[in-house]
């Protein structure tokens with residue numbers, strides 16, 4: 001049976017390149033992975049006070065959607081050489097209440113996306129820091145830095161570049177193997 005992978009995208013922008021790449025990944029995943037989008041745009045900013053009584057419904061829904069997954073795939077742009085606050089908030093929401101983190105032990109992988117030349121390297125590596133703390137085995141190789149993304153997508157947001165498609169299909173195949181080892 002295919003592994004159920006929760007996909008978190010670090011952008012809310014309507015024409016998001018990261019979202020387009022995530023959508024393409026879903027079509028490249030072959031039969032070993034099922035990529036399932038988990039939305040993070042409606043999560044109230046994390047405030048521990050709100051966890052004391054009845055947490056916001058959006059937090060409970062989100063936590064439920066992640067906790068059932070076999071693994072997590074992050075597809076993110078870079079904001080100011082780090083991850084967007086949107087994504088950090090989702091990590092914080094999922095990490096609490098204390099002792100009930102939904103992230104613990106879940107294999108993870110990162111695809112960072114940028115219209116620039118550096119492939120959102122800063123975001124990719126900043127994201128690894130909280131994931132290590134959250135006790136998620138994060139795939140180290142292959143790495144995926146998607147640079148100059150605007151040149152790789154056609155008008156419909158489909159990946160037009162055969163080399164990129166083949167690279168990302170290989171990345172996903174490696175992730176399936178990684179999940180099998182660490183789940």
Ligand code: FNR
Pocket residue numbers: 010011012013015016017018019077078079080081082113114115116118119120
């Ligand atoms: C950016 N952008 C950007 N790009 C990059 O490669 N490194 C960076 O540090 C930043 N910093 C940054 C900060 C803020 C606040 C914004 C809004 C943008 C540009 C960014 O990569 C570009 O807007 C992408 O298109 C964002 O990803 P999505 O929304 O297309 O997925």
